[in-house]
Amino acid sequence: MTGPAAPTPSAIAALNPLPLDAVRLDPEGLLGGWQERNAAATMPHCIGQLSAYGNLDNLRRVTGDSDAEFRGMWFADTDVYKTLEAVGWSGGFPEFRADLTALLEKTQEADGYLDSYYQVERRDQQWSDLGFSHEMYSAGHLIQAAVAAARGAGNTQLLTVARRFADLLVRRFGAGAEDLIDGHPEVETALVELYRETGHEPYLALAKRFLDLRGHGMLGAGRFGPRYWQDHEPLRETTEVAGHAVRQMYLLAGVVDVAVETRDPDLLRTAERLWESALASRTYLTGGQGSRHKDEGFGDAYELPPDRAYAETCAAIGSFQLAWRLLLATGRSGYADEMERLLYNGIAASTALDGRSFFYSNPLQLRTGHDGSHEDTPSQRLTWYSCACCPPNLARLMASLHAYVASSTDAGLQLHLYAPGVVSAAGRALEVRTSYPWDETIAVTVTESGDEPWTLALRVPAWCREARLTVNGSLIRAGAQEGYLRVSRQWRAGDVVVLTLAMPPRLVAAHPRVDAVRDSVALARGPVVYCLEHADVPASMQSAAFEDLCIDTSTAVELGTGIAPVTLLPVLQVRPESSGALYREFATGTAGGTRRAAVPAIPYFLWANRDAGPMRVWIPLAPREA
Amino acid sequence: MTGPAAPTPSAIAALNPLPLDAVRLDPEGLLGGWQERNAAATMPHCIGQLSAYGNLDNLRRVTGDSDAEFRGMWFADTDVYKTLEAVGWSGGFPEFRADLTALLEKTQEADGYLDSYYQVERRDQQWSDLGFSHEMYSAGHLIQAAVAAARGAGNTQLLTVARRFADLLVRRFGAGAEDLIDGHPEVETALVELYRETGHEPYLALAKRFLDLRGHGMLGAGRFGPRYWQDHEPLRETTEVAGHAVRQMYLLAGVVDVAVETRDPDLLRTAERLWESALASRTYLTGGQGSRHKDEGFGDAYELPPDRAYAETCAAIGSFQLAWRLLLATGRSGYADEMERLLYNGIAASTALDGRSFFYSNPLQLRTGHDGSHEDTPSQRLTWYSCACCPPNLARLMASLHAYVASSTDAGLQLHLYAPGVVSAAGRALEVRTSYPWDETIAVTVTESGDEPWTLALRVPAWCREARLTVNGSLIRAGAQEGYLRVSRQWRAGDVVVLTLAMPPRLVAAHPRVDAVRDSVALARGPVVYCLEHADVPASMQSAAFEDLCIDTSTAVELGTGIAPVTLLPVLQVRPESSGALYREFATGTAGGTRRAAVPAIPYFLWANRDAGPMRVWIPLAPREA
Structure with a gap:
């Protein structure tokens, strides 16, 4: 059982993700501490807010178990799904998962449809406004929650619900049916993951179809023009990221997924090109993306005001997910560098020390006398938002954080993110001791090794001008290649590798x-x-x-x-x-x-x-x- | 017949506006050229667009003379009123004015109500959403159009329509009736002008009442919080401009009007204080105001990004109107300086050379590769906008521009804006020759004078470090006092005053x-x-x-x-x-x-x-x- 992205054996892949249980992060480290705080504080907080803010009642009113008004954003179901996804990856909160899965089973229509906003008084509006309805966006998050429950908690009950919805999408929007796409990308990456989980090819085909259909103005101009939802030019012709930052990042995650599964190097190159364009002129020093509040969008090139940075938490999470997919596909260290930058800056800043309040936008400057009354630019973190997409998004990322630390190939193991903990896969195991990022030394002890030589690859971040590596005390003189220091040898339990990444201010x-x-x-x-x-x-x-x-x-x-x-x-x-x-x-x-x-x-x-x-x-x- | 703001004899006033026909701007000068272009191009363009974009049909559908759908913003009537106001000040387009006045008479309800958005299928929603409905904002523009028709074209037919609506407001919202205010200030300044035009005190009392009621959170939080519509704190306690810039400027114009007519120095000081706060930290070099696209609002102090300047044309016009009212009330040259800055920069930039396309927002920077597809940040001026408030606002300002050039007191005449043309009032007349602002000399010839000595006051802008004044060739050595060079003497026809304002880059x-x-x-x-x-x-x-x-x-x-x-x-x-x-x-x-x-x-x-x-x-x- 692997983590959030698990390419099939036939996919384009430079690196393979590890099984979910291959990595354990120690809570005394920063990453492990965040993961622990997530389980102890953020996830219970999210679960509580779903009740307090009506998300669960929204579902219950479909089944007749609540007579409350619909509350929150029309896509409020996705807050439920993201929380459920976090629960899945964590393997915890079994009662919540069971109750909610049962509720979703009961809420789902016979044909597979599931969207509480459109299942009571707005039944006649289903599928009528794909630009803004978020119905497929919602389906995507349901699918991801189901995949997490299957992989993280070993429970496939929700997967059945998700597949029913996905099958409806295939029937309704698959080849030969209506040419339509959703205004908010997300279902593409989810469908590929469902294909990976089930082996059912129509899901992959549908994801590819949605990418092919995109970029022809099908969604119209909406409120912000076709760039807003990346419908302004065909994907393969696009050279610059544009529009709503979260939409752009989620879309590109799906692009990589489709590219690697369909073995389409041109499409993969498209994703890389767009990622490069973002980093060249439209990314904050924190990794945050999106310079405009009005449309939550990328601005012009180099338009990066620190005070009005939107840098939505969800965009940073999307960028992290994209970078991971590109890292697996290509093995290029720049993607891991970006994951690291996001993790310690753009993403980490969004959560308060107690794990119970959050930033939605992440400015790089707050002025004296700032008017913090706007929800999109508060002076302090808020416990919830009228559009509460970010907190449960953080929860699902943090619950799966250990999945992003390392990878493997036949030749060995690769460490991308440094945190104390253990990594083990295919008879090879490591123990990592470090106070990174506060301390510049990372000590890796081999605790298990097979009888064959293999390669340990340790990432040297681009910010580091001087990296030093010793194996059992002996300095290794080889420099980093393509961002990794690689040591190939017959490893024995007890071997100690110490990487020192000079960290002058x-x-x-x-x-x-x-x-x-x-x-x-x-x-x-x-x-x-x-x-x-x-x-x-x-x-x-x-x-x-x-x-x-x-x-x-x-x-x-x-x-x-x-x-x-x-x-x-x-x-x-x-x-x-x-x-x-x-x-x-x-x-x-x-x-x-x-x-x-x-x-x-x-x-x-x-x-x-x-x-x-x-x-x-x-x-x-x-x-x-x- | 005076121009847009005509304080009564009992009002607080340092300066008096001149009669409308007291000033004629020569078309070869920049200001006169703009006024001519306005009459020749902008006004016909606006009149045409009102037909093309459905504004007139919106009114005709109330009377059953159109079966089109309602088109445009819910406050589309105000585009009609502002165009009509421009027509009034210009004294031209009599057929358009007559037809439209007749249409408005026919559209108006028996009780005085007039708002085409709420007179057909939304009759039951009248007065139900004062925060956003703009019904009183619309009434305000109707009143201003009527005042312009009376003063500029000598026609009081529309004034009868406006009074019927104003009387309805007095009955419905006056003392003893419901405590309610409009989310978009505008009716306050309009009601005071209607009082000035008619002498009917309840209009003034209602304007004052609206100011007193404001700032107590009565409008709720809306989409952007109570600051957005300046309802966050009582006016007299406010120290900083805030919220939607146009709303703030229009409100302050009304504040000055009420303050001077009720002889309330404390209220006048409030307006001055807020104006000073805007200029100290929330105004662009062009005079533009409003740094945020999302809520068209002032940002934090010193938050003045040139690329994302919103600097809405209407805010600049509102600021100009406010400055004129403050100038009349106080005589302080800084207000005239600001009018000048706005006129040659923030306002002038909004109109294309041909007078037929316009900027709504006025950025101070446009980057290479700018995505100009958003209507709020196009790369070039547009011929019209989905919210078309700015073009007809420009039309009404330019049609009345000559009213803002000079003023009088018992002691003499004051020239505030320099442009070739003639100024005459109460037996005193001047001819102004200049290529200002390109040339630094302004030649003023006295063409008529009474038998008493009087004072000619010529503004010395704060940007000018070296002003030089000659009378009939003799250098006057007195320096500027409070921003004006004043020469008191028994003027005779033929006397020539030459002001030289040094203009190094x-x-x-x-x-x-x-x-x-x-x-x-x-x-x-x-x-x-x-x-x-x-x-x-x-x-x-x-x-x-x-x-x-x-x-x-x-x-x-x-x-x-x-x-x-x-x-x-x-x-x-x-x-x-x-x-x-x-x-x-x-x-x-x-x-x-x-x-x-x-x-x-x-x-x-x-x-x-x-x-x-x-x-x-x-x-x-x-x-x-x-």
Whole structure:
């Protein structure tokens, strides 16, 4: 039983995912800790919110077991499915899973249809508004929940429900039937996974059909034009990501899935090309994507305002899922680098320390006096949202997090994400000890090995300028190839490999076309992006506006401790007093700043866990001298 | 007959508006040219579009003269009213005015109600959703159209219609009736003007009542929270502009109107304070306001992205109307400065050279490869919009533009805006000759004067560092006081006053808290903000991306000519080649730019009159040297 993406043996694949039980993350590590918090806090919280916000009643009113009004977004069922998917991957909460599966069985129509919004007073509107109805999007999440229950909990009851719905989709939208697609991609990747789980080829064919149909303006202009739902040009001709970021990422996950299963290198290249386009000009330093609030969309190239970053949590999760699929297909380390960046930044920032409140959008700057009353740009994390797609999406990702840590090939094992825990597959087993990403050493002990030599591959992230590897104390002089240090030998239990990834604090600059952060730097160490937060500003600088702090890059950034095991200590100064006028005549030679102090910068993902107040990732450089 | 705002003799007033026929703008001047273009192109265009887009049919279906479906926004009637207001101020298009007035008389209900959206199939929803219905907003525009017809065309037929509706409002929402307000302010300023026109005090009382009721959360949260419609705190306690920019500006216009007519200095101070707050941190260099597309709203303080500037044309017009009211009330030159800035930049940019296409939002930057398919951020002006509030708003402003040029007091005349033309009032007359804003001299000839000495006051804009005044060739040594150069004497016909406002090109910097334009400068000369546009980039630089051009501020900016009588010639250079990576390690000492050339910058208001392509107002400084 593998994790969320399990290509068939005939698929294009450079790497194979490990069985779900092949990896155990230790809770004392950051990743294992997040997974534990997810099970202990986030998942129970989500389960509780589904009752509190009416999602379960929405289903019960279909079966006549509730007379409440429909509540929430019209696609509120998907919050249920994503929670159920989390439950599936975790293997826990059996009572909730059983009750809900029974409820879904009861809710489903005889023909397989299942969507509580359209099963009571809107029955006559079923399938009538595919651009916005989210019916297939909803089917996709049902399918993914069912696959998770089968793989993670060994229960195929929900799979029967999901297949009935999928079979309806095949009958209604398969070859020879109506040419229609859903406005919100998601069913494509789900259908391929259902094919992988069941071997039933019509699911794969339908997914491919939806991709082929996309990009011909079939959905019309909607509210935001055809780019919004990636229907503006045929997929294979597309060179730039566009439109709604979550839709784009979910679609591309499906593109990779179809490409590898149908052995279509051209289609795979399309996904890679679009991924590259996103990373070249439309991705935040945190991995977040989507610069516009209005349509939750990618903006123009280099349009990356930190304050108005939308960077929806779900887009980051979609990007993570896409990167994993591309990593499996190609073996290229850049995809794993991106997973890591997302995990420690764009994704991690969305959840509060207690695991019970969340950001939907993830800005890289919050100003003094910010009006946090808008749900799309609150000053602190909220316990739920009127559109609550993100919290259960986090739950399902975190519940399956161990599936993304390592992979295998016939030649050996590959470690992509570093966290304490154990990895074992096909008679090969490792124990990983590390305080990564706080500490730069990762110790891997071979605990089991076969009689054949095999290759251990350890990813060297692109941010690392100096990686060092020892095997049983002896330095290995070979450099990283294609982003991995590979050691091939006859491994014996007890062999110890130590990888050291030098992590000096880094000052990061953006491409000069990113106007919004011109003449600023960001701080990073290892995979972690740092930020300044109001709570750390010393008393000597408190009289200055947070926005008037700037960085003196001539002084080295030291390490400190605090809210995280490692904080950074850039030297800041207060910008010279301004006249107060919003615009004034330009003059060079402004006096230098005053009141210098080393001010702790904290990991971005930990912001907003204290009193609400301003924060920024990009710190202005001290003014130019005359 | 005065113009759009005519305070009564008992109102708080530092200055008095002139009669409508007191000023004539010569078409060879910029302002007079715009007014002529408005009459010749924009107004006929708007009249045509009202037929083409169904606005007139919407009214005819109420009377049974059309069986078309309702078309356009639910407040589509207001496009009709604003066009009718423009027609009123212009005194032209008598047939259109007569036909439409007759249609409105026929459409109006016996009790005075008039709103075509709610008069056919939605009769039972009248007054049921004041937050979004715009019924009183619509009534406000009807009233303003009626006042314009009375004052500009001497026809009071529409005033009878407007009064019937206003009387209904008084009965339904006046003192003792239900406490309700409209989600879109506008009726307040209109009711005060109707009071001024008719002397009927209940209209003033109702306007005051609406202001008093506002700010107590009566409208609920709506889609964007109570700030959106300025219902979050009582007006007199408010210190910062907030929410939807057009709503805020229209509301404040009404606040000034009520304050001056009820002689309430505290309320007047409220409007001034909010205006100051807007200019201190929430106004673009062009005078545009509103930084967010999602809610068409003001963002946080200093959140002023040039690329995502919403800067709705209607907000600029509202700001202009507010500034005029504050100028009349206080006599402070800063309000006239703002009118001037808006007129030559934020407002002027919205209309194409031919007067037949328009911007709704007015960004200060358009990037290479911009996706102009969204109606809220097109690459070129559009001939109409699904929400077509802006074009007829421009029409009504331009039709009444001459009303804003000058004012009078018992002591004399004040010139606020400089344009060739004539000004005459109460036996005092002037002829103005100037090529302002291209030329820095303004020649004013007294053509008529009484037997008493009087004071001629000429505004010295805050951007001007060196103003020079001669009377009949003799230099007047007195400096400007409170923004005006004043000459008091016994004027005689033939006296010539020459004001010279030095207009060297200016490099403008923004407050350092405006992150979005850090380390950039804008170019201005006189009241005109300039921009770079792709079409002017010389061949030697065409291979570089437009976004890689930066400015060398060490070289003086020369003047040139081109699409405008005066262009500016900053020296630009191409930024050194970047690695292409979106993020990279920060390093000082980047090599200087290459390929220097003087590149014409054109007036911002003339952008997008050639092929679509990138534009920017804020130009990055050349990279720091090591």
